[in-house]
Amino acid sequence: MTLPVARNELIVGNALTVLGGRHMARLFEVPDDAPLVGSVAFGLIDRGTNVVQVRPSSSCPLSCIFCSTDAGPCSHRRRSEYIVGLDHLLEWFKAMVAMKGNGVEAHIDTVGDPFTYPRLADLVQGLADTDGVTTISLQTHGALMDEENATELADAGLDRINLSIDSTDPEQARLLAGTPSYDLLKVVRTARHICSETRMDLLVAPVWVHPINDGELGKLVRLAKEVGAGKRWPMLGIQKCEFHPHGRRTREMRQVSWYDFYRRMREVGLEEGANLVLRRSDFGIRPANALPVPYRQGEKVGVRVIGPGWLRGETLAATRDRKRLVTLVGAELDQGIDLRVRLLRTKDNILVGRPA
Ligand code: SF4
Incomplete structure (x- = not known):
C-alpha cells in the first residue's frame, strides 16, 4: 500500500512517522480483519x-491553533495515525448503506485531512458506485488540494466540498493554521476553480475563533459569494469553535456560548444578506435506520488488543466477536493481549473502555 507523504512527514523503514512538536506519531495500517465501527x-x-x-x-x-482533535505535526497528544485499506473500508460501508436504505450521504470527515488518503479518488468512486448513496461530501482545510485533484474528485463523483477558510487575510490564515507555509491564495484559487469548472458544489465552512477572526465573518460571506459557492446547498456554514479537553487552544481564544453564536450569525447574516443559521434539513439530513449498539455502558466485555492507541495512554482493541473497535483508556498495551474491559461509553457505537 502506498503511504501518504505530506509536509513534515518522514518515511522510516515500513512505518511513516509524523514529526510532531514534541513527539512522533507512528502510522498504523489497520488490519483487514479489524472491525471498522467503534x-x-x-x-x-x-x-x-x-x-x-x-x-x-x-x-x-496543518496544525491549526484551535484544532479540536490536536492534529498535525504540532500534535502533543497523538500516539498513532491510522490508514484503512480501500476495499476493507468499502466492504463495511456497503454493509452499512444496505442497512440504512436509500438516500444516504457519505460524508468524508476525518480527524485530520482526507487529502492525506492516497486513494481518495478511488474511495469517492467506490462510494458513488454503492447502491443507495445519493450524495458524497468531504470536509477539508484544503492545504493539499489543488485544481487537478479537485477535478479528479469531481469526476469520481464527489458532490460537495466543505472547505474551511478561516480568514481572508493570508497572514492571519497562516497564524490560524499554525503553519507558516499555508497558502490562502492557492486555496481560494482552487475554490474558484471548483465552482466554475467542475460539477461539484462548494460550501465555505470557516471556524469562528473568537476574538481572533471576529472581523473576518462578513468578509468570508463576501468571499463565498464571490467564488460562486452554494450552487445546490448553502454557500456558507460558519462553525463554532468548541474547546475540547484533548484539543488545542491559545490564551487569547475565548469560547462563545451557543446563544451568542447564533445571535452573531443572525447579525452578520442580516448585514450581508445571507442565511447563516443553518438547519439539518438544508442538507437533507433526516433520521434513518441506525446500526444496533450491541453493548451497554458499564458492561464488561472481552477484547483483544489489535494496535496502538490514537492518543497517548490509549490502546486500540476489538471485541472478541470482531464486531466493534474499542478504545482502551488508561493503558498502553501490547498487540495480541486478551483482556476484559468495562465500557465507559457506547453512544453512537463509539466504544470507550477501561481494563476491568
Ligand atoms: S485542518 Fe482540521 S484536523 Fe487539521 S489541524 Fe486544522 S482543524 Fe485540525
Whole structure:
C-alpha cells in the first residue's frame, strides 16, 4: 500500500512517522480483519441519520491553533495515525448503506485531512458506485488540494466540498493554521476553480475563533459569494469553535456560548444578506435506520488488543466477536493481549473502555 507523504512527514523503514512538536506519531495500517465501527479516529460513524461519516485516514498537514482533535505535526497528544485499506473500508460501508436504505450521504470527515488518503479518488468512486448513496461530501482545510485533484474528485463523483477558510487575510490564515507555509491564495484559487469548472458544489465552512477572526465573518460571506459557492446547498456554514479537553487552544481564544453564536450569525447574516443559521434539513439530513449498539455502558466485555492507541495512554482493541473497535483508556498495551474491559461509553457505537 502506498503511504501518504505530506509536509513534515518522514518515511522510516515500513512505518511513516509524523514529526510532531514534541513527539512522533507512528502510522498504523489497520488490519483487514479489524472491525471498522467503534473508533472516532478511523472507519465509519453512524449517528442514526442518513449520513454515514467515512474516515479513511487520520493524518493532517496543518496544525491549526484551535484544532479540536490536536492534529498535525504540532500534535502533543497523538500516539498513532491510522490508514484503512480501500476495499476493507468499502466492504463495511456497503454493509452499512444496505442497512440504512436509500438516500444516504457519505460524508468524508476525518480527524485530520482526507487529502492525506492516497486513494481518495478511488474511495469517492467506490462510494458513488454503492447502491443507495445519493450524495458524497468531504470536509477539508484544503492545504493539499489543488485544481487537478479537485477535478479528479469531481469526476469520481464527489458532490460537495466543505472547505474551511478561516480568514481572508493570508497572514492571519497562516497564524490560524499554525503553519507558516499555508497558502490562502492557492486555496481560494482552487475554490474558484471548483465552482466554475467542475460539477461539484462548494460550501465555505470557516471556524469562528473568537476574538481572533471576529472581523473576518462578513468578509468570508463576501468571499463565498464571490467564488460562486452554494450552487445546490448553502454557500456558507460558519462553525463554532468548541474547546475540547484533548484539543488545542491559545490564551487569547475565548469560547462563545451557543446563544451568542447564533445571535452573531443572525447579525452578520442580516448585514450581508445571507442565511447563516443553518438547519439539518438544508442538507437533507433526516433520521434513518441506525446500526444496533450491541453493548451497554458499564458492561464488561472481552477484547483483544489489535494496535496502538490514537492518543497517548490509549490502546486500540476489538471485541472478541470482531464486531466493534474499542478504545482502551488508561493503558498502553501490547498487540495480541486478551483482556476484559468495562465500557465507559457506547453512544453512537463509539466504544470507550477501561481494563476491568
Ligand atoms: S482543524 Fe482540521 S485542518 Fe486544522 S489541524 Fe485540525 S484536523 Fe487539521
